[in-house]
Amino acid sequence: MTLEDWGWSPFFTEKMKPWEKSGYLPAKVIRAEKNYFRVWTLQGELTVRFAGKIRHKADSRVDLPVVGDWVMVEPQTGQRGIIHALLERKSSFSRNLPGRRKTKGQERVEQQVIAANVDLIFIVSGLDRDFNIRRIERYLTLVSSSGADAVVLLNKTDLCENPENCKARVEAISGNAPVHLFMAREAEQLDILFNYMQPGKTIALLGSSGVGKSTILNGMLGEERQKIGAVSQADGKGRHTTTHRELILFPDGGILMDNPGMRELHLWGDTDDLTESFSDIETLAADCKFTDCRHKTEPGCAVTKALETGNLSSERLVSYHKLKDELLNLKQQKK
Structure with a gap:
């Protein structure tokens, strides 16, 4: 079994360079429990936890390891080890953390x-x-x-x-x-x-x-x-x-x-993420009279025209506005 079998690529080889001479091993996080992780390394599977400095330096949860991450591990006796670094991610699927509480009168936002x-x-x-x-x-x-x-x-x-x-x-x-x-x-x-x-x-x-x-x-x-x-x-x-x-x-x-089932699916991202998931509306919007058209009551709106002609469903447009408003609200809360 090789690192490449677990998804290692030149991308991660480049990200590992600062730790090449550290003696640490690149490891894939394959399972996460409450207080520890299981990782795969060229020396086999290890049970590991992350060093305190990682939590201390973390600005939020996004800076802590999750399943799928590549990390740098210091092996210890008894098939155990310590995570000393988290390598930059090539991709990540995130949501706004569910069960949010209001802080100082505002909804708390946090990437999970x-x-x-x-x-x-x-x-x-x-x-x-x-x-x-x-x-x-x-x-x-x-x-x-x-x-x-x-x-x-x-x-x-x-x-x-x-x-x-x-x-x-x-x-x-x-x-x-x-x-x-x-x-x-x-x-x-x-x-x-x-x-x-x-x-x-x-x-x-x-x-x-x-x-x-x-x-x-x-x-x-x-x-x-x-x-x-x-x-x-x-x-x-x-x-x-x-x-x-x-x-x-x-x-x-x-x-x-x-993955466990997810019942709460709060968006995380920005309005550009709607370009692909709502490509039909984005394509129509290219023909709107105004470049900043909100597709509501503006004259010359190609999107509302498609709604009137039956080429776009009202449910689809309502969903588009709902998700866009959610992302705009998220952007405001991040500030």
Whole structure:
């Protein structure tokens, strides 16, 4: 097994240069628990914690290691070690930290990195009560700001009367992201996912609790690695069966990151992230009379004209304004 198997590239070789003569080992964070991390190194797996100076120097949570990060580790006896440095990330999927409290009369904002150094994100949505176009738009917007690519998996086609209709609705808002109908419990459909896996490339599974992420992972591994909880008949929400983030290296190459379900998905980024997730509206906006058009009541607005002619749905435009306002508000709160 090599560093490259875990996603090492010339990018990280360059970022490691300040520590080349330190005697520290480059290590991949493959699992995080409350008080420690599991990392992979050329000397094998180690259980590590980060040095106090890392927490002391950290301006926020974003400066602390998460699953997927590359770190520099000082090995110790007993398969243990100390993290002394966090290498710059190539990509990161982040949200505004949920459960925020007001501080001095204002909402506190803080970036929470969910997945680091990910190349591709499978956005998993169930075609049962979980199916929500607006949530998928939100995921696509967050992926746009992450530096990774997106694929949408519409799982549980057997629980949907018209899955093709749902797929068409998602394709209308997914931009360049491929959309696949999927049944995680059917082994032959797993080829759809394996086709995306490449040596050294990391794919993250993201979605709400109960959409079938654990079933997908178990199917790809050919074993019951993750427990699968029941889905509530009352609200269609699954129990949180995955409690931690973890990287899993596949024998034929490729890395899969499993994640707990996320019920709160506050945006993190800026309004430029809407360019890809709302490419249809951005394309229309290029023909607006005014370059600073807000697409509300301005004369000569190509976006509202498309709304009047039926070429754009009111729900899509309302969602665009909602997410844009959220990002603008986030920008103000950061100041």
